[in-house]
């Protein structure tokens with residue numbers, strides 16, 4: 389299982405460096421996704437010495453597994469922001485997204501990254517969806533975004549309505565990361581793979597500890613998806629949403645979308661085309677759920693069945709999954725961490741619209757460090773709190789608390805079975821007082837701690853990706869216990885079989 393983009397770029401020359409013995413830089417950026425690399429390049433353009441510290445490999449997590457639609461029309465996002473915040477906040481979000489879109493398109497132009505200009509379409513199939521679309525149309529109109537109402541679309545099924553916005557864009561996200569990495573290197577920056585940030589201490593400079601060694605930096609930017617190290621409590625203020633994407637080869641007379649479509653009804657569906665060699669594949673995404681709180685294999689199966697019912701005779705070439713984080717306020721969370729004296733900054737909470745919001749984060753962090761914050765940043769940041777966000781945050785905490793109790797009660801009641809799980813299965817059970825997680829993948833049975841290294845959630849088996857996923861805040865681990873993503877910074881301990 390690999391995304392189309394990671395598959396196409398396997399073995400390609402993503403630049404990486406060894407960590408120098410006594411590395412000392414202006415800014416260390418943890419995370420080599422779009423947020424991290426765009427931030428690093430924006431800072432390098434101001435003449436700063438920058439190092440990117442990536443726990444796995446560049447693009448390995450959300451950015452290499454996205455669906456990469458670069459659009460100002462984002463489902464029904466503007467009206468969702470408007471419902472919870474002032475119109476000025478939605479206006480600031482749109483202005484920031486436009487600045488980010490322009491920045492990324494200019495990067496693609498100068499680095500000759502292929503961009504396909506496409507109409508973005510938000511569509512509804514039911515009455516509730518149509519009402520959401522009308523609200524989106526109204527907000528778009530109030531903000532001067534020229535989205536058009538359509539009664540029909542190119543989709544091979546009827547819709548209750550659609551909004552379309554011309555001249556948006558789609559691309560291969562790994563091409564974009566490659567361009568960013570090359571520019572960063574040309575400007576004297578470094579990228580170190582396999583360097584997981586584990587701690588930060590001191591002040592002037594910061595001592596940044598990683599699994600590859602130590603870096604001294606005036607500032608640290610956390611571009612790690614959800615910010616790690618817990619200092620801003622971000623993991624507790626956000627929901628990790630995992631969703632699925634499938635790519636298909638289409639028979640000669642079969643349908644491939646020209647536009648980029650996203651439904652505003654549940655379950656969310658997303659459709660676009662994607663270049664694969666000389667072929668144009670159909671790409672279908674959706675079936676979003678909170679990480680660790682659903683049945684992943686059933687979600688993939690259902691999406692596959694839906695795609696096959698749309699276009700008969702298609703042949704699946706790739707499938708993959710990824711997660712992104714949504715904040716309690718519904719807005720990206722960008723800025724300095726409390727108590728860090730402005731030295732540690734983070735950007736997160738893109739709600740699956742990070743092709744613009746990651747760059748919004750990069751521009752905001754760079755402007756803040758330069759002491760010239762963008763005009764839209766104040767409105768975005770001041771709207772991050774408020775009563776609706778506090779209520780949403782209380783609901784998040786309660787939901788995580790329920791998951792914690794259910795997980796520990798289940799593990800306490802269930803002794804570990806004496807026989808190993810069947811191929812592709814995993815089970816958590818009690819050994820003594822400890823939850824232990826046992827799985828069998830590719831004929832190999834592994835036993836690891838069943839307790840997440842972040843804040844002790846009891847893990848659940850992901851039957852599609854064969855991983856251990858935490859239902860509290862979305863940390864994920866391989867069957868062997870290696871940390872894959874999320875707010876945790878340590879692997880799971882191994883257990884005897």
Ligand SMILES: Cc1cc2nc3c(=O)[nH]c(=O)nc-3n(C[C@H](O)[C@H](O)[C@H](O)COP(=O)(O)OP(=O)(O)OC[C@H]3O[C@@H](n4cnc5c(N)ncnc54)[C@H](O)[C@@H]3O)c2cc1C
Nearest residue numbers: 419421422423443449450451454455456457585741742743
């Ligand atoms: C299925 C799916 C489809 C999407 N489709 C779209 C779309 O069409 N349009 C759109 O605008 N957005 C889309 N998004 C959202 C977008 O892909 C993300 O918001 C964006 O890629 C996030 O980028 P990032 O750099 O913040 O995170 P990531 O790409 O996840 O990068 C974070 C990096 O930090 C590294 N890291 C983590 N912990 C540490 C540590 N301790 N030390 C060092 N490094 C660490 C990780 O290994 C990772 O490489 C989609 C998201 C998903 C999940």
Ligand code: FES
Nearest residue numbers: 840842843858861
């Ligand atoms: S991710 Fe927080 S407890 Fe597991």
